[in-house]
Amino acid sequence: MGNPDIAYPLWPPLTAGCPTTSTDEIAYPVEVDYDYDRVPPGLFEHATGTGLDRWAPLLPPLTAPGLAEGGTPLVEIADGAFVKDEARNPTWSHKDRLNRCTVSAALGAGADGIVVASSGNHGASAAAYATRAGLKCVVLTSAETPPAVTSFLRAYGAVVLTVPPEARWPLLRRIVAETGFHPVSNITTTHTGHAFGPEGYKTIAYEIFTELGVPAAVFAPTGYGELLFGVWKGFAELARLGVAMTTPRMFACEPAAGGPLARSLAEGRPAAEVEVAQTAAYAINSKVSGYRPVAAIRASGGRALLVDDAEMTRAQHDLARAGLWYEISATAGLAGFRQAREQEEFDGPVVCIATSSGFKDIGVGTQRPEPVDPRWDVVRRHLQSSGIAC
Amino acid sequence: MGNPDIAYPLWPPLTAGCPTTSTDEIAYPVEVDYDYDRVPPGLFEHATGTGLDRWAPLLPPLTAPGLAEGGTPLVEIADGAFVKDEARNPTWSHKDRLNRCTVSAALGAGADGIVVASSGNHGASAAAYATRAGLKCVVLTSAETPPAVTSFLRAYGAVVLTVPPEARWPLLRRIVAETGFHPVSNITTTHTGHAFGPEGYKTIAYEIFTELGVPAAVFAPTGYGELLFGVWKGFAELARLGVAMTTPRMFACEPAAGGPLARSLAEGRPAAEVEVAQTAAYAINSKVSGYRPVAAIRASGGRALLVDDAEMTRAQHDLARAGLWYEISATAGLAGFRQAREQEEFDGPVVCIATSSGFKDIGVGTQRPEPVDPRWDVVRRHLQSSGIAC
Structure with a gap:
């Protein structure tokens, strides 16, 4: 995507987008490219190492010492989907x-x-x-x-x-x-992000593929959309390498309070800026979209879905009842899947990416414990009012 | 350990210790036993499955659906030790x-x-x-x-x-x-715990072994000491199965505010009850010890170490500077290792178990952000006072 004829050396990493094509209106991101012919053929069958190091041949040089990031599990839920549990990372997010x-x-x-x-x-x-x-x-x-x-x-x-x-x-x-x-965060007005960032995210695709094959669809919580783009790039590479035969449809799940990706797609523009209203999903409430996720959604045959706070709250509740506690932003993926399945069927497994633990929500730490009188008749009434026979 | 001639059926699980040997003074725990001759020979070379299911032949029936618990990484730190990062579990603790x-x-x-x-x-x-x-x-x-x-x-x-x-x-x-x-927690006066609980903990030993072999020593934060006992049982089983040649020395790391295991060992008693003072390590500040961890420490040639809040605070600080944020109780293992290495040398790798994420500490969520004037001269002074040249 973009203009593949324009190339820059890897070092020093460009952090303000493409100096050739960017305009005052839009900054175009740069992307890390690889010599795919030199990727070891068996990488996806018998990769060794832990964390991102496992995928080093398809990543920029991992000079910074790792924390065994990645390698997060897929957990099945009653919706018939798999949750990619990114709250299991070293600092508990993707x-x-x-x-x-x-x-x-x-x-x-x-x-x-x-x-x-x-x-x-x-x-x-x-x-x-x-x-x-x-x-x-x-x-x-x-x-x-x-x-x-x-x-x-x-x-x-x-x-x-x-x-x-x-x-x-x-x-x-x-x-x-x-x-x-x-x-290490974006410094341009429209979003370009750091060129190395989505390279890390694409390992999510590699991990899903080695465990599950290519899913029918991936639902990702999106702010700027870098996570979605990275996961798409990973699956696109698997297809390019001949390791996978297909690619999944990519669904952006944005807070209805904003939604720059949905706007870009609706208006056929490479990126958009929107007004944002209040939402509990503060972590993904972006005014601007990047160019890359919009292109990825189009190329994959996916869509951008707007999920409101009530839908995310229900998804958050139901995930917690399945034993998985996420911050509300992290549950936009499941909320989006529930919207989409009302409108279409998915022929194969579906993955909802859950980005981050429940400890990051706005209300966490503000609730005070309410002491209960420990006498049995009082406790019994509490239990009975929660439907416990005693 | 205990009396191997007394046996009960697995179901229903006994939750109040051994009905035959327990006295008014001490309740003796019961333990799950296995037909070790029937364990698949290759289990530790090519185990399949995720989470605890990987080790099903050496666990009680895992009838409850899993969350891909376990499989946590060992992360190397500057102390020359490995940290077993149990904050990477589904609810971020062991x-x-x-x-x-x-x-x-x-x-x-x-x-x-x-x-x-x-x-x-x-x-x-x-x-x-x-x-x-x-x-x-x-x-x-x-x-x-x-x-x-x-x-x-x-x-x-x-x-x-x-x-x-x-x-x-x-x-x-x-x-x-x-x-x-x-x-699912202890119901006896001296600690017996749930018979199935340490069976889960022993998978920590299996994971350490498959990644690292048998370490010279394991340092575990201890309250009742069930974690330590479980890890010891896992290593003892590996030796019994002929998979490992040695077992590690087991070090209990207790808050100096209490220390029932150290007391039991010092007095040569199977279990002890102590007074406890205040400590920030609330999660492991136990008044009573169990019988099993005391026996495990003895059998392994280990010790019980008392670590004070200052030592744990330093360990917590240094772990965070290595990119690993734990609650203070979780850092007792590293604090204990630092004490022990002043007194003796360890001939082989050392593992400190870090039990739980930093989100669980007492002060978390009580700090308010202090807004900073965003004008450059003010910001520059802030950066300079933190040693940043600008």
Whole structure:
């Protein structure tokens, strides 16, 4: 996709999109390319190593030390779908796959540190990989960060600066300019992201494939859509390598409060900017879309679905009743699948990516325990009111 | 250990210790035994399946559906030790291994529900496995439960009753008596635990062995000591099966605020009860020890180490700087290893078990973000005061 005739060297990684094709209106992302003929033929049958290292021949150099990220399980749920449980990563979200790669880029580029703008998962994960690699880390966050996430962001020793939301990206660019730190989040107005980031995400496709084959469809919670793009790229590579015969349909699951991917697709534009309303799914409530996920959804025969808070709340509830506790944003994939299956049938397994643990939600840590009188007659009434015979 | 001549059928699982040998002073636990001659010879070379199911021939029947628990990575740290990262489990602690087995016991016993007394991890994990299995769950907890853990305990739909700490065990026994629910935590005065629980923990030994061989020593955070006993049993089985030639030395790492295992060993008694002082390591601050971990430490040539809050705080800090965020109780293993290596050398790899994610600590969710003026001169001063040149 994009223009394959324009090529740049891998180093230093470009972090502001394609310098040739980008316009004032849209920044076009750059993408890591490989010499696919040199990929070891048996990689998908007998790969060795743990975490992302298993897939090193199809990744940029993993110079940053790992935390055994990835290798997350598929868990079957009553909906007849598989949940890809990304809450099982080292910092309990899919962002660890991305940051293993972006922090490797920072190390490879010789930076002393990294800087990231984040409401939670991305920042904490970046901080973890930075400290493990001996790099400093600056996280720009906003006062809307939930209480438990505030502790999480500070846990890994990063410099965490709480600034007004609109100040984050200008400050990010300024810090990059003044310190030489490597940015591991997007620094362009329309979203380009870090070129190495989706390379980490594409290992989700490899893992799904080795466990399940090619699913009929993948449902991904989407903000900018980098996760979706990365997973699509992984499946597209499997087809290109001749390892897989088909590719899955890719479904973006966006909060109905915004929905830049749905807008782009509806208007036939490469990217879009939308107004966003309030939603509990703060982690994926993006104003802007990137170019790549829009192209991926089109190429895969997928769609962008808008899921509202009530749909995500139901999905979150039902996943918890299956023993899987996710933050509400993480449940957009299942909410999207439930919408889609009302309209069409899927001929094969379906995977919903669940991105992150329940500890990251807004309300976590704000509930106070209500003491109960321990006398048996009082306890019995409590149990009976919950449907327990005694 | 114990008296191998006394045997009971597997069903119904005994939950109050050995009815023959227990006295008013001490309850002796019962243990699951196997026909080791029937274990498939190649189990440790080419085991298949995910989670605990991989080890089914050496476990009680896993009737409760799984969540792909276990299979957690070993992560190397600068101390020259490996951390067994149990925060990568389905509910982010080692308790998932135990509860897959105890909830299987409840299902196998035909109970409609389970009941558990817990300050956090055990209760949430039990609730997750119970709801997945279609069982009701009652969690008895206390008002000291930290804020984020309060949300966690309620996430899976259990009936959570906050009662005075001293009321928990009498109420647990009463609920068992009145509802027929199966207890998945200890119901005896000295600790026996659930017979199926350590069977889940022993899979930690199998996983360490397949990745690393037999380590020289294992350091485990210990409250009652069930985790330590389970891991020891796993290694002892490997030796008995002729798969491994040696067994590791087992080190219990107890909060210095209490320390019933150290007391038992010092006094040459099968179990002990101690007074406990305040510690941030609330999750492992036990008054009583069980019989089994004391015997395991002795048999392995290990020791019980008392680690204070300052030592655990340093271990927690250093682990976070290696990219691994654990609750303070979970870092007792590394704190213990650091004590021990001052006194002796270990001839081979050392494993510190880290039991649970940082989200479970007392202070999590209580810190408020402090907004920073986003003007560059202010931000620059912040960065400079953190040692960042700009």
